[in-house]
Amino acid sequence: AAAVTTVNAGKLTMSTNAAFPPYEMTTDNGDFEGIDIEVAGAIAKKLGLELQVDDMDFDAALLAAQNGKSDMVMAGVTVTDERLKVMDFSDTYAEGIQSIIVPEGSDIATADDLSGKAIGTQRGTTGYLYCTDDFGEENVIAYDDGLTAVQALNNGQVDAVVIDNAPAQEFVAANPGLKILDTAYAQEDYAIGVAKGNTQLLDAINGALEELQADGTLQAIVDKYITA
Ligand code: GLN
Incomplete structure (x- = not known):
């Protein structure tokens, strides 16, 4: 696949609010973990990038992606008509x-x-x-x-x-x-938000998501954190 242009070269920068278990949380050591963190890591790997997690308030995490300060927001973000006016969303990866x-x-x-x-x-x-x-x-x-x-x-x-x-x-x-x-x-449906018009990144994310869905990685990550 063609290389994707990102905010920080070689990195996939994800804005999030790491106080939303089990999608994103902060461990006692200050590390980030959760479904979104692991899915983002798997997407980054597919794109040959290193994941960088930027933790902030939820509304700031949305804005960061909208304004191109982060490559994407993953924070259990619900797709809404209002948000679709100001940002683009990937395919749904959770409900x-x-x-x-x-x-x-x-x-x-x-x-x-x-x-x-x-x-x-x-x-x-x-x-x-x-x-x-x-x-x-x-x-x-x-x-x-x-x-x-x-x-x-x-x-x-x-x-x-x-x-x-x-x-x-x-x-x-x-x-x-x-x-x-x-x-x-x-x-609601959860999806990954990117800056409006960033189709190169959005297509790359959707391609990676599709592969992660097909090979069972996505489900394995969800199962690790959510016991039905
Ligand atoms: N899914 C809700 C929303 O998108 C809440 C997300 C969150 O609090 N991290 O507004």
């Missing part, structure tokens, strides 16, 4: 569901019950966008990351947290007294 986390014993049992409640979300996410649309901006608090939102729920500062199901499960497992409602809030 997400917006879940609702509440304390055990909460009177919130369905998404409709969120009406009038204080809802914690992560700034710049689809969870934030859906909740502000459905329940009004005054009822939604945007935190720097999902973990901070869950801590606010633990402290009683919000009544519920709306966040993607995979991190929701990890946060609930780590915080006794919280539970995930059975009713999902929204179904």
Whole structure:
């Protein structure tokens, strides 16, 4: 394959928010790991590049790819019509569901019950966008990351947290007294975002993704982090 031009020669620079387990998280040693990190590493290898991970807030990670400061954003990013106006997306490589986390014993049992409640979300996410649309901006608090939102729920500062199901499960497992409602809030597709018009890179990423899907690498990475 023809060499791909990247932000840093010889590297594939990925912007992310490494506080979104199991897609991207920071280990005690300060290393990055997770599904997105490993898929990005496998893509980089296919393209003959070295993966460079740049950790930042989620909204900044999206902007970095949009503005060509990173080659791509991988952060459990949901494909939305709004985002498609400002960036291009690869083929889908995973699915997400917006879940609702509440304390055990909460009177919130369905998404409709969120009406009038204080809802914690992560700034710049689809969870934030859906909740502000459905329940009004005054009822939604945007935190720097999902973990901070869950801590606010633990402290009683919000009544519920709306966040993607995979991190929701990890946060609930780590915080006794919280539970995930059975009713999902929204179904979504995750993809890799690149600067609008960067078709050379996008085609290379999609080609690599296709190979990783065909040879089972993608599934093996997901299975390593998510036990069904
Ligand atoms: N999937 C959600 C979104 O794209 C949340 C992603 C995240 O918090 N890392 O908005």
